[in-house]
Amino acid sequence: MPKFIVERSFDPPLTSEELSATEERMAPCLDLYDVTWLRSYWSTDRKRMICEYEARDTEAVRNVQREAGAKFERVWTADLLE
Amino acid sequence: MQRADENSDTAPLRAELFGHMRVFLEDQQIDLPASKKTRGLLGYLLSNPRTRSRSELCDLLWEEAEDPRAALRWSLSKLRTALGPETIVANRNTVELNTAGLEVDVAMINAASADVEGLKTADLAALEARFRGEFLNGLELSDCYGFYEWCQSERSRYGRLHAELLEILIARTSDQPGVALEYAHRLVGMNPFEEPAHIRVVKLLTALGRTGDAAAQVAQCRRIFQLELGVEPSQALDLACKAVPTDVTNRVTPYNRPQKTGGPPRTDSSASVGFIGRGAECQLIRDTFSGSGLAVALVVGAPGIGKSAVLAEIGKDYGARRLSARAIEVERSRPFGIWMDALNNLGPVDFFSDTQGKLRGMLLSGIDSSENLTEQQVFDCFLQFLTELSRDGPVLIALDDLQWMEPSSCALLSYLMRHLDNRQAHFCLAARAGEIDDNDEVQALVSGLGNDVQRIALTGLSTTEASELAHQFGPATNVKDIVVKAQGNPFYLMELSRADRRGPTDASLHEALANRIERLSQPAISLASWASVFGRTIPIDKVVLASGMDLPSALGVLEELENHEIIGSHEPASIEFTHDLVKDTAYERISNTRRRLMHGRVADLLALEMSSNPDQAARVLHHSAMSDHHILATRAAVIAGQNALKSFANFEASDLARKGLFHAEKLNFGSDRISLTMSLLGVLVLSASGISSRKTPTLIADIKSLISRASQHAMAEVVAQGEYLLSVLYQDVGDFEAAGSATTRAADAARRMDAQKKVRQLGNSARCLLELGRDIPKAAGLSRDADQLAQQEGVSDIEVFWSRGLLAYWEGDLDLAAADIQRALNMARDSEDRWRESKCLTWSAMIALEQNLPDAAIGYATDLGKLAAKIGEGAMAPLSSAIIAFAQRDDKGFSDAVSALETADDKSHLAYFLNLAGERQSLSGDASRAAEFAGKAYSFADDVGNENEKVFAQSLAMMSGVEIGSSTTLAELDEWSSSPKLSARVRGAARTAKQHHQQRLP
Secondary structure: OOEEEEEEEOOOOOOHHHHHHHHHHHHHHHHHOOOEEEEEEEOOOOOEEEEEEEOOOHHHHHHHHHHOOOOOOEEEEEOOOO | OEOHHHOOOOOOEEEEOEOOOEEEEOOEEEOOOOOHHHHHHHHHHHHOOOOEEHHHHHHHHOOOOOOHHHHHHHHHHHHHHHHOOOOEEEOOOEEEEOOOOEEEHHHHHHHHHOOOOOOOHHHHHHHHHOOOOOEOOOOOOOOOHHHHHHHHHHHHHHHHHHHHHHHHHHHHOOOOHHHHHHHHHHHHHHOOOOHHHHHHHHHHHHHOOOHHHHHHHHHHHHHHHHHHHOOOOOHHHHHHHHOOOHHHHHHOOOOOOOOOOOOOOOOOHHHHOOOOOOHHHHHHHHHHHHOOOOOEEEEEEOOOOOHHHHHHHHHHHHOOOEEEEEOOHHHOOOOOHHHHHHHHHHOOOHHHHHHHHHHHHHHHHOOOOOOOOOHHHHHHHHHHHHHHHHHHOOEEEEEEOHHHOOHHHHHHHHHHHHHOOOOOEEEEEEEEOOHHHHOHHHHHHHHHHHHHEEEEEOOOOOHHHHHHHHHHHOOOOOHHHHHHHHOOOHHHHHHHHHHHOOOOOOOOHHHHHHHHHHOOOHHHHHHHHHHHHHOOEEEHHHHHHHHOOOHHHHHHHHHHHHHOOOEEEOOOOEEEEOOHHHHHHHHHOOOHHHHHHHHHHHHHHHHOOOOOOHHHHHHHHHHHHHOOOHHHHHHHHHHHHHHHHHOOOHHHHHHHHHHHHHHHOOOOOOHHHHHHHHHHHHHHHHHOOOOOOOOHHHHHHHHHHHHHHHHHOOOHHHHHHHHHHHHHHHHHOOOHHHHHHHHHHHHOHHHHHHHHHHHHHHHHHHHHHHHHOOOHHHHHHHHHHHHHHHHHHOOOOHHHHHHHHHHHHHOOOHHHHHHHHHHHHHHHHHOOOHHHHHHHHHHHHHHHHHOOOHHHHHHHHHHHHHHHHHHOOOOHHHHHHHHHHHHOOOHHHHHHHHHHHHHHOOHHHHHHHHHHHHHHHHHOOOHHHHHHHHHHHHHHHHHHOOHHHHHHHHHHHHHOOOOOOOOOOHHHHHHHHHOOOOOHHHHHHHHHHHHHHHHHOO
16 A cells, blocks of 8 residues: 655644644544554644555545645655665 | 916826825925825826726725715815816716826836836936835825725835836946945845845945945844844855954944944923914913803814924913823724823822723723613713812813824713813814814814814914024024925924034925934834834833843933934833824835834734733734734734723724724634624624614625534534624514524524534535445435434535535436535535535536536536635646546547646546546447546556446446456346446446447357
8 A cells, every 4th residue: 555645834833632633533534535544743843744644545645634624735655765 | 385276277297106195286296185095095096097986986995984975075176176177087987087297106117117127227227216115105094994905015016116126226236336235225125024135235335345334234134034033044144244354243233333323412402492482372272261152172283383282382271180192093993092091191180080990991891880881871970070170170171183083082072072161171172184084073073063163273383483493493504494494384393403403404394304213323213113113102111022122222222212302201101202293204214014024013912911901902903904914903803892892982893893804804714714703793783883774684694604604613602693693683673583583593503503513424424435435325324314404403514415416426316416516515615615615616527527518517627727726736626627628528638637637646536537538439439449548447446446437447348348357247237237336327337338248249
């Protein structure tokens, strides 16, 4: 399954409460669109975030974000380098 | 100065709109009407002389006036008087300027702007010189929002053009650093936040060997960036700085401009000047007050003519029994502002401090021990206070700058005039001649007084008085010339006397003031600029905080400003500009870009105490409006409007609400905008005075629409608030049945919002499943449940109509599908839900294609394309192109759109459109191409597990005589033909393939 990165930025910074609310809205959408959340990195100033997902295509990842009302700048498919 | 009708009507007119607007008739400057709106109207007409409808001009400048067309007529008559009867050509519907012989600077600039690179350097320099200052400086009319928006956009446009001219001039004069430096300085002045502009100045100064000045420029750039942008300049400034010797850089501090020593020492000229002249006028006022009738005197005259001085002179007769204040231009939405200030200026009066405190509380927020306080009680309390204060003799009520007084203060003044006799109160009022006409309420009050008011028109001092005054100002060398030039205006006289001490001057009053400010040290100019953004009276702590100066430095700078009589101390914690004209000059020298940023900073500072001190909210609204900070402006308008309602200032409340609604419209549609807009509509409804029966239907429609949006966001409290407002409006128009229903709905809002949430959840689940083609029976059940619940509870939701439409599509009823999705689309548009709008547009276009309605499909797809840019990245733009190309049978366009869809990686839609294209090829008999499309469609559908498109592709391939995926059997085709898991379109394709297969069997 391809991997996708979602880039987000927040001004003012995202609060923990807002993050929890978005997560709650997103959970059912992930199942429906067959998208799997893998991990996220949240900058310490709470102004930026990148999230990693697995999905069948990019549009499914975008749809999940928009269904859940989650802000994002761009989505791109990625290879993992370790 | 002259009036146009003194000359021929056809004489050529020349107008300059940059800087302070000036109009010349045969090189003689014309006296323009004092009314700012009238001058604004002239500026608007001159900026683009073409036919304008009267309604356009009314909307622009008199939107809220009681009779906008009458106000326009009045202004046009003033313009005709000033410019000549033939200058304005008007009929019942339109107005335009007679352009014969008209020469306007903006027209020349616009004509040349098409090819500025092609101009010779000398012509370019001449064109640049026409930018004498900001476009229509001082005439932005921040209270007329339509005009303000236009003016700001013109300023931005001309600002960009001016910057372009300066860039070219700097480049062309690079071999003459002295000349280029002039232009480079101007560029920095226009936009001090452009780092490259500062760097260019530094380099030019260095090239000229002025390393000290270069270092000062570096320091100034750093300070501006740190204080006003909160960032450090980039490394490029440091690199430019390397050209400046380090010892020089270190020696110059931000507050130390070596070339400016702070100017001449304080002369205390105005402080030591006695009151000269005006004997007849003062006597007339005293006679008026000693008569038996109403004791009201109104002093009118031009700015600087000495009105305030007359008021102060009369005030001396009354000792502590004097209530005095001035109205403030930018605080015309602050209820009872002038009376609040008058009470504060009075200080505690021994025996009446309780009443004073009570009055302040009432005026501030309507808070008092009494629960049902009325406007009448506030007025009566004021009346009682003044009656008590007048026990030992009449009280002087001295109100200055009446042209800016707000309606609630005007109503109180009128009330006091009617209820206090001349043994109790003497009213000494002052206003700028002409500008009073811009204020409907004050104008009506003064007109209503008729002969009961003694009008005193202040004109210039006599030559003898002016000479005496000039001598008092200091040892001027050329008193005679100064007196002639000042035309008896004492303030102008003072400025010219100051200038004369530094050498001969022929400056206008504005130029003299500007020169005085320019001679201050840089930190003093900076602090004066910040103070001018605040207004005339400024709290010291706030202005110091806004300027970013540390306190010790600020104290030194304040002392310099006091020494130069730019400001004076006001109350213990405030400073005040010595004259409004000084404040205006300090403000007008700030670039437009910087003004916005500074107003924004002041708004943020004042907003900190807006909740605890609602009196600040009107100020926050002004500053946030000036900085285009729409969310803060909207919030401030809500607080200020609600505060005005509590203070019974209904006119101000409705005015504040309208301003707030203007800003609210600029916000994205979300819960903030919905709840703030409802609060503002609440202020508008409850202020009542702002609503005419003519506007009630519109207001009801607005509130209903907002209730619908609030319902979509499940905002129960906002819905309840909206229904309550509807009940108030219905009662007002006598529809008691509708009022009763609205009241019931308000009480029921919370329960309905719970139902709304459930409806949305059900509809959303159904719609998602249908969209993905998964578990269709479950989706159908959920969709029907959502629909039933919505009908039971009387709520509606996008997701319900959308899921209903998709279900109809799945079942093959394309007409019903199109109708339901259209309703969902309308709701998405209504609530500005861009993503749902784009999805519904995509579905509508796809259904239209399947209905063989190419024009309708193109219409939806075109809207989708426009929306794509607003939504951000995604497949919307290539989808739009694919739909349009398919509908137009544009093979190349379609191929390009499919490639773009692949880049956007939307595999489900790729499969759908490739199948659609394959079907078309199949119908036209090109089996090979059909199979090719089907193969690609199958591959994309398989990638994302889209069974619907996979089956369609397999059926299509079968008809083309090829097989894709696993081998397709007749039994499978038979099963697909009636499978509820597949859409009607796919079932139909499977049936066709089955028939085709059967026909081919032996």
